[in-house]
Amino acid sequence: MKKKNLLILAFVLTLGLLSIYLIKRDDSSSIRTELMDFAVKDTASISKIFLADRNGNSVILKRQNDGSWIMNDSFPPRPDMKKYLLQAIYSLSVKSRIPKSGYNNVINDLAASAIKCEIYLKNEEKAHKVYYVGGHTADALGTLMMIENSSIPFVIEVPGFNGYLTPRYSPSQAVWLEPIIFRYQTDQIKKIEISYPGFPQYDFVIEKKKDSYSLFMPSAQNQSSGVDSVAIDNYLALYQQVFYEVVESRLSDFQKDSLLKTTPLTQIEIESVDDVKAGITIFPMAINENSMSIQDSVGNPLTYDLDRMYGYLWDKKQWVVIQHYTFDKLFRQGNNFLLKNRQLKPLLN
Numbered sequence: 001m002k003k004k005n006l007l008i009l010a011f012v013l014t015l016g017l018l019s020i021y022l023i024k025r026d027d028s029s030s031i032r033t034e035l036m037d038f039a040v041k042d043t044a045s046i047s048k049i050f051l052a053d054r055n056g057n058s059v060i061l062k063r064q065n066d067g068s069w070i071m072n073d074s075f076p077p078r079p080d081m082k083k084y085l086l087q088a089i090y091s092l093s094v095k096s097r098i099p100k101s102g103y104n105n106v107i108n109d110l111a112a113s114a115i116k117c118e119i120y121l122k123n124e125e126k127a128h129k130v131y132y133v134g135g136h137t138a139d140a141l142g143t144l145m146m147i148e149n150s151s152i153p154f155v156i157e158v159p160g161f162n163g164y165l166t167p168r169y170s171p172s173q174a175v176w177l178e179p180i181i182f183r184y185q186t187d188q189i190k191k192i193e194i195s196y197p198g199f200p201q202y203d204f205v206i207e208k209k210k211d212s213y214s215l216f217m218p219s220a221q222n223q224s225s226g227v228d229s230v231a232i233d234n235y236l237a238l239y240q241q242v243f244y245e246v247v248e249s250r251l252s253d254f255q256k257d258s259l260l261k262t263t264p265l266t267q268i269e270i271e272s273v274d275d276v277k278a279g280i281t282i283f284p285m286a287i288n289e290n291s292m293s294i295q296d297s298v299g300n301p302l303t304y305d306l307d308r309m310y311g312y313l314w315d316k317k318q319w320v321v322i323q324h325y326t327f328d329k330l331f332r333q334g335n336n337f338l339l340k341n342r343q344l345k346p347l348l349n
Contacts, residue, residue, distance in 0.1 A: 035150045038092040038131055040119055048120040048150050049085070050127075054113065059171050061085075071176050075316070080177040085168045088158055089119065092165075097159040100240040106144055106153045110134045114146075116168045136164030152302040175246055179320075181280055181313060182270060189236050191271040194332065197263045204334030206232055208273075217334035226339040235337070238330060239270065244311060244320035251310075256319060259310060260281050266331060269314075279314040282327065 040046065052058040061077055062070050071077040098106050115131035121128045132146035134153070142155035143165040158165065170176065191207040205216040215227045251259075269279035276282065285305040287294055293306050311322045335341050 050118040057171040060195035091158040246320040
C-alpha cells in the first residue's frame with residue numbers, strides 16, 4: 001500500500017510538472033520568436049525613426065552624416081528625448097503575455113490609439129522593425145506593444161525602469177522640440193546686436209574683429225574706445241544656453257498680428273562665425289489668469305506680467321513664452337562694456 005501511494009504521488013507530481021511545461025511552452029516556445037523581438041541592440045546603426053498616431057501627428061528622426069540628429073528635416077530634437085527613446089529601443093523586454101480575459105480590450109485599444117514606430121537601419125530602405133505602442137498596464141509598470149502583422153500583444157518593460165514607455169514614443173513635434181533659443185560658445189559669436197525700440201540710447205552692437213572686439217553704440221554715432229574685453233567675454237558666455245519656457249499656444253492669430261504691430265521691448269540678433277543669423281523679438285505679456293502677481297507692492301493693479309514675456313523667434317517663426325529670470329541678465333546697455341564702467345549691470349537693475 002505504501003509503495004502504491006508513492007507511485008500515485010510520483011504520478012501527480014509528474015502530471016503537475018508536465019502541466020507547467022505545457023503552459024510555459026504555450027506562452028513562449030509556441031510563439032514565433034520574431035513576434036516577441038522588439039529590441040534593437042545595435043542602436044548605433046539606426047538611421048531613422050518614424051513615429052505616428054491616428055490623429056495625424058508624426059515625427060521623423062534622422063541621423064545625419066556627422067552623427068547628429070534632426071527632426072522633421074528642420075530642427076534638432078531634444079537631447080534627453082532622443083537619449084531616452086534610444087535607451088528604450090535597446091532595452092525592450094517582454095514582461096508577460098496578455099491574458100485571454102484582457103485580450104480583446106488590449107487589441108481594441110491598440111487599434112484605436114496606438115503609436116506606430118518604424119525603425120530603419122543604415123543603407124536599408126525597408127524598415128528593420130515596426131511595432132505599435134499602446135498605453136500602460138493597471139500598475140503603470142508595463143507598456144502594451146505589438147509587432148506589426150502579429151495578433152499577439154505583450155506587456156513590455158525596460159528592466160530596472162519603474163514606469164511605462166509611451167511618452168518616449170511621442171509623435172508630437174512640440175514635445176520633441178528642444179526649448180532652446182540661443183546656444184553659442186563665446187568663440188562662435190561673430191556679432192551680437194541688442195536694440196530697445198523704446199529706448200534707442202541703450203542700443204549697442206558687439207562685433208568680433210580677429211582677436212578683439214569692437215563696440216558700437218548708435219547713439220554715440222561712432223565706435224567706442226576703451227572696450228572692456230573681459231566684460232564682453234562674460235556677457236557672451238551668457239548665450240551658451242538660453243531657453244524658452246513653453247511654446248505659446250493661447251494667442252490667436254489676431255493677437256499675434258496685433259503684438260507684431262506694437263513696439264517691442266527688445267530685439268536680440270546674433271550672427272555666428274558661420275554667417276548664420278538668429279534672433280528674438282520680445283514683447284510684454286499682459287496680466288492674465290496665470291500671472292503670479294497682479295498688484296504692485298502698494299496694491300496698485302499691474303498691467304503687465306512681472307515674471308513672463310512673449311518672444312517671437314525669427315528663424316523658427318515661432319511664438320514662445322520666456323521668463324524675466326532668464327532674460328533680464330541679457331538686457332545691457334553699451335556703456336556697460338567700457339573700461340571706465342568695470343561693473344556689468346543688467347539694464348533693468
